[in-house]
Amino acid sequence: MVDPDSDDRLLGAIELMYFTYRAFTSHADKILEKRGLNRVHHRVLYFIGRNPELTVGELVETLAISKQALNAPLRQLTEMNLVCAAADPADRRVKRLSLTKKGKGLEAELTASQMKRLTAAFDAVGADDADIWFRVMAELCGRSGGTGPAPKGSAP
Template sequence: MRLAIEQFYFGYRAFTVQPDRILDQRGLGRIHHRILYFVGRNPQISVNALLTMLNISKQALNAPLRQLIEMKLIAMSTAEHDRRVRQLLLTSTGEKLEAQLTGTQMRQLQAVFEEAGASAQTGWHQVMHRLSMQG
């Protein structure tokens, strides 16, 4: 199990190093990437739904989200069905940054999965799914 923990740690470090460099050039961090990623995957997501998805507090989301809005990477609007609901959407600049960040990770995973083979990929997905269900 210690080997699995170490591989998980070092694998995650390798998985985040390139996006971290890109983010650092803009004065951003991993929380910004997570926000960009999940807003991009869920256009018009409400702030409350994003809080639930990321499992963070309003205080933890407030500053990085405000920064992304100020940098014009995310746009916030009110929902037509309920004016109290604030919805988030990537701007075109935000879409480009998110695609660059996530693209590096997708290419990295694709190469590793191709090397490891289909059964390894299936096993990895099963392990990660079960792990995520525990949180």
Template sequence: MVDLNRQAELREAIELFFFGYRAFTAPPDRLLEAWDLGRVHHRVLYFVARRPGITVTELQGVLGVSKQALNGPLRQVAEAGLVGSAADASDKRVRRLHLTDKGGQLEAALTGTQVEMLEKVFARLGADAELAWKQVMQALAAPPEA
């Protein structure tokens, strides 16, 4: 049960989260628009860049989406020449994903805007604020306690 005395503070936190996320995603959104892509495509590019050789099944797990939900965006980035795939060395049925040179450049530009934004904010607010922010994000991302 939510403490009724904390309603205003918690709603303020929700609003700040919304406005912060909007500011965080605006620069990449503008770049994606030129490619006729959206945030889901950015997430695909981001995690394929961080984990070269990731399988489609592994990517589904990281993103928390179904195979059907991933199929369209993955096909679009592949057709745009941003993501490629190769058969796994030990199991030819498994496809390993990687960014193409063009995909790597786009991902670097997209994520680069966000890295710069975080770098500036963390430098201004300090290491304690950065640590606290990471702890809040980790707690939000963790599965709810039973």
């Protein structure tokens, strides 16, 4: 069990990463699809949820897409009453984006399935092993820091 890092073992780890990520995102994708939404919508919801009062320009920069590419999905989301946009009182050119109640609901629904999967796994292996998982993932992640709250909302 404590053998070194054989190639087979590492190959297994690569596949495990792939499949776990897939399993992790597939349910959210299905929920989105049912509403005619895609990952851009998801990312928009996510970022606005984590950073309320975000501006359109900041969102464009964060998502690293063009404003034309953002425009349509964002408009859909506001039309679906998931996101609301209000002019900044200090500078009425800028739009401050935030989630509506409905938007928060959907965003919560999306992360809920992932949380459920996580808690199931963590409960199955126990709290100590869960802590270790966090440490290994942090190492794998590069920024080997702890569970630090991440730059300022950046996934999914």
